[in-house]
Amino acid sequence: xxxxxxxxxxxxxxxxxxxxxxxxxxxxxxxxxxxxxxxxxxxxxxxxxxxxxxxxxxxxxxxxxxxxxxxxxxxxxxxxxxxxxxxxxxxxxxxxxxxxxxxxxxxxxxxxxxxxxxxxxxxxxxxxxxxxxxxxxxxxxxxxxxxxxxxxxxxxxxxxxxxxxxxxxxxxxxxxxxxxxxxxxxxxxxxxxxxxxxxxxxxxxxxxxxxxxxxxxxxxxxxxxxxxxxxxxxxxxxxxxxxxxxxxxxxxxxxxxxxxxxxxxxxxxxxxxxxxxxx
Ligand SMILES: C[S@@+](CC[C@H](N)C(=O)[O-])C[C@H]1O[C@@H](n2cnc3c(N)ncnc32)[C@H](O)[C@@H]1O
Numbered sequence: 262x263x264x265x266x267x268x269x270x271x272x273x274x275x276x277x278x279x280x281x282x283x284x285x286x287x288x289x290x291x292x293x294x295x296x297x298x299x300x301x302x303x304x305x306x307x308x309x310x311x312x313x314x315x316x317x318x319x320x321x322x323x324x325x326x327x328x329x330x331x332x333x334x335x336x337x338x339x340x341x342x343x344x345x346x347x348x349x350x351x352x353x354x355x356x357x358x359x360x361x362x363x364x365x366x367x368x369x370x371x372x373x374x375x376x377x378x379x380x381x382x383x384x385x386x387x388x389x390x391x392x393x394x395x396x397x398x399x400x401x402x403x404x405x406x407x408x409x410x411x412x413x414x415x416x417x418x419x420x421x422x423x424x425x426x427x428x429x430x431x432x433x434x435x436x437x438x439x440x441x442x443x444x445x446x447x448x449x450x451x452x453x454x455x456x457x458x459x460x461x462x463x464x465x466x467x468x469x470x471x472x473x474x475x476x477x478x479x480x481x482x483x484x485x486x487x488x489x490x491x492x493x494x495x496x497x498x499x500x501x502x503x504x505x506x507x508x509x510x511x512x513x514x515x516x517x518x519x520x521x522x523x524x525x526x527x528x529x530x531x532x533x534x535x536x537x538x539x540x
Contacts, residue, residue, distance in 0.1 A: 271369065272342050275455075276391055279464035280343045286323040292505035293496055297533065300491045300518065301386070301418075302329065304535055308414050309335075309382060317380045317408060319370045319401070320387035324350030324362060331360045335382075338375070340368030370401035375408040383409055386418040393452060393467045395477070402481030409540045415483060417536045418491070419469040422451050424532040431497055471528040474536050483538035490531035493518050497530065 289298040305326070309316075312334030318327045321339035323346050331337045331354070339350050339362055347365055354362040368374060370388035383405045392398045405415045421427075425447045429435045435444070439457050447453050451473070453466040469477075471488055478485050495501060495514055504510040521527045528534055 272391070273393075273465050276464050277343065279460060280322075281345055282460060283345060284460060285346065286325075286349055289325060292502045293492065295505065296495055296501075296514075297491055298325070299515070300489075301326070301535070303515075304489055304491075304537070305330075305384070305416060308416065308537055314381035315379070316382045316384065317373070317375060317405075318384045318386075319368075319373070319405065320385060320391075321350060321365075322346045322387060324353040324365070326384060326386065327362045327365075328353040328357060328360075331362045332357055334360070336363045338362075338364045338366075338380070340366050340370075340373070342367060342369055371397055371404060373404045373408050377407050378410045380408050381410055381413050383413070383415040385415060389417050389474075389477075390420045390466045390468065393465060398467070398477055399481055402477060402483070406482045406540055411540055413540050414486075415478075415538050415540070417474070417478060417538070419474045419534045419536065420453075420466060421528070421531055421534055422447065422468045422470045422473075423529060424468060425453065425463075427497065427530065427532065431499070469534070471525070471534060474534060478536050478538045483540060485536060485538045487522075487537050488525075488528060489522060489535045489537070490518070490527045491533040491535055493521055493527050493531045496532050 288294055314335055316330055316335050316337045318337060318339040321327045321341050324339055327337045327339040327350060341347055347367055350362060350365045385405055388401050389398050392401055409415060425444045429440055429444055434440045440462060443455060443462060447468050451468040453468050455462040455464055475485055475488060495518060504514055
């Protein structure tokens with residue numbers, strides 16, 4: 262299949278193939294993954310009303326956040342275009358029979374099944390960086406806006422424009438001319454493409470400049486409250502594993518990330534950003 266060929270859910274075929282490898286369920290293993298998971302849960306918890314509220318997890322993948330939120334007592338609905346992710350989320354739900362995920366369906370962020378103003382909180386951790394056309398991203402954000410009740414929050418994750426350059430520096434990948442070409446294009450227009458068969462170079466995505474993420478969220482009608490750097494400078498630490506395994510140093514690291522949250526320039530040295538916005 263060519264890179265531009267689309268599957269039945271209008272997802273570029275290479276994105277489907279990437280996720281069909283089944284790697285996503287392991288993404289939060291290791292220090293950096295655990296840090297991302299913990300920071301995400303912490304920020305979500307700051308904005309989430311007391312349970313029970315209705316949450317829609319758009320592009321919820323294998324259901325890691327959805328099952329956590331269901332355990333917390335919320336009514337959680339998950340949609341994702343990848344059948345493997347649906348099945349993994351289903352299994353995660355079966356594993357907590359007293360707190361199941363309320364529904365898990367194949368779906369697309371651009372065309373949600375939920376009625377207008379029917380959910381209290383929307384997570385969009387993935388779709389926005391896999392929709393490479395700006396019109397599609399606005400469509401997805403407008404769908405989130407439509408299904409949210411007034412004053413409800415949407416939390417949207419974007420990958421930073423600078424992510425591959427920073428990753429290349431930290432992981433010493435810049436000797437690979439193919440990786441260098443990827444970095445050049447990412448910095449030029451944010452259109453991340455991986456012509457290699459190395460899954461560690463990720464797959465088709467759009468990498469946002471923080472200003473672009475802010476503008477898209479606002480264009481969809483939301484009031485933008487804040488953009489957080491999820492990992493921030495922690496991802497640049499060569500001894501992250503060591504620090505993370507020491508309780509005190511881990512806490513020191515997390516509290517430093519919290520201290521940096523009000524400084525917008527930190528968004529330039531993070532791999533992932535999270536926009537928090539309100540209807
Ligand atoms: C990196 S994964 C993140 C999964 C999960 N949200 C998390 O944070 O762990 C990105 C997810 O976005 C989903 N996705 C990609 N394009 C999408 C679209 N157009 N609509 C909904 N989900 C999409 C993928 O199937 C994948 O599960």
